[in-house]
Amino acid sequence: MLKCQAEDIVGYRIDENKNPIFNTMDVYRMIRKGLIDEGIDFDTLTNDFIDDISYTMTLNTEIGEIRKQLESKKKDYSFMDNNLINAIIDTKDNFKIKSNNKWHRFSLKLMKELIPDMEKRPVEQMNLIMEKNLDHNFDETFLEQKYLPYKKIAENIYNPVTAKSVREGLKIVNAIIKKYGHINYVVVEMPRDKNDAEQKKQLKEFQRRNKKEKEEAIDEFCSKFSNSKSVKEKVTHDWHLTLKVRLWYQQDGLDVYLGKAIQPSDLLINPLNFEIDHIIPQSVSEDDGINNKTLCYANMNQAKKKTTPWEFLNKGYGQGFDKMKSMVKKILV
Structure with missing residues (x-):
């Protein structure tokens, strides 16, 4: 994604004759309009910033990880604050190309390399890539390595679930190489980027329920105060x-660890007394989703460290594992 004038080019699709048809600023306009509608002064955002966050939004879909990556950019951009972060997350769908056309999705770096030539002459994109020697030869990249460096390959994938899927898939490839030696090729089938109609319907329903629960939680919490x-x-x-x-x-x-009530007034006035714990340590599960999180007293989280609830509570901490399990069952009823 490039921040530029309306007539500039940010991508293209190919027609039935494999000729490039340039897309103008549709996606850019959606991003700009979305952020302006959220009350952001778009003109204060720099070109580098737009490129930077577009890269982040392309590599990740999980809101928690997006927020984490955006938070880390505060040190690089003086105008980056919580309002801007929330606006970017709330309009994250605007960063996606929504089209049934056959789009070729290249990196920002590659697009900047190709666009000047494609503006000057009609050339098929793959021919231009070959002409410029921009195609990646993975045989050369990993020539000196016996096995695929799965950690390095997945290190730029922000979504923890996706990154783990890629790593596990490549581990299987390495296991095949270890057992059978040199192989000509292997196909690893990964989840598709596009969802069918039923999956999209389920996702929309999940998002609706997610929003509803968030609103209900805030309303219930605020109802405990006279100045709600x-x-x-x-x-x-x-x-x-x-x-x-x-x-x-x-x-x-x-x-649920301590078996003690968390008073709304205490949570509001003394928020540092409470922390969010990853139920299964993130270093093990690589799951930063809300289903792997629980709110607990800070001393419980600090004592638990990188253990599971079973390990932690069976050491004599909190209310014990059996009582916790019984409490959780009652909550879920």
């Missing part, structure tokens, strides 16, 4: 507190 309107404003403008409130709601206001 000001509390709601505070909660909705602090994404970290919003997540804590949602977990509080899912857990019926209980710390």
Whole structure:
């Protein structure tokens, strides 16, 4: 994605004769309009910033990881704040090319290399790539390595679930190489990028339920206060507190490790007394999703460290594993 004038080119598709048809600024306009509608002064954003976040949004789809990556960019851009981060996340679908046409999705670096030549002369994109020696020869890239470096290959994939899928797939390839030696080729079937109509319907329904639960959690939490309107404003403008409130709601206001209630007033006034724990340590599960998170007292999270609930509670911490399991069952009823 390039931030440029409306007549500039940011991508293209090919027609039935394999000739490139250049796409103008449709996606760029959607991004710009979306952020402006969210109250962002788009003209203050730099070209490098637009390129940077477009790269991030392309590589990742999981909201938690997107937020993590955007938070890390605060040190690079003085104008990056929570309002801008929330606006980017709320309009993340605008960064996608929505088309049934056969689009060739190249990296930003490759697009910048190809576009000047394609503007000057009609040339098929793959021919131009070969002409410029821009095709990646993986035989040469990994020539000196006996096995595929699966960690290095997946290191730029931000989504933890996708990254793990790629790593595990390449581990299988390495196992085949180890057992059978040199092979001419192997096909690894990965999940498709496009969903069919039923999958899209299910995803839309999931997003609807997700939004509904988030709203219900905030309303339930704020109803515990006489000044509910000001509390709601505070909660909705602090994404970290919003997540804590949602977990509080899912857990019926209980710390399942300690077996103790979490008072809404305490969570609001003393938020540092409570932390969000990865139920199965992220270093093991590589799962940063909400289903792998729980709200607990800070001392519980600090004592648990990188252990599972079973390991942690069977060491004598909290209310014990059996009591926790019974509490969770009651919450789920």
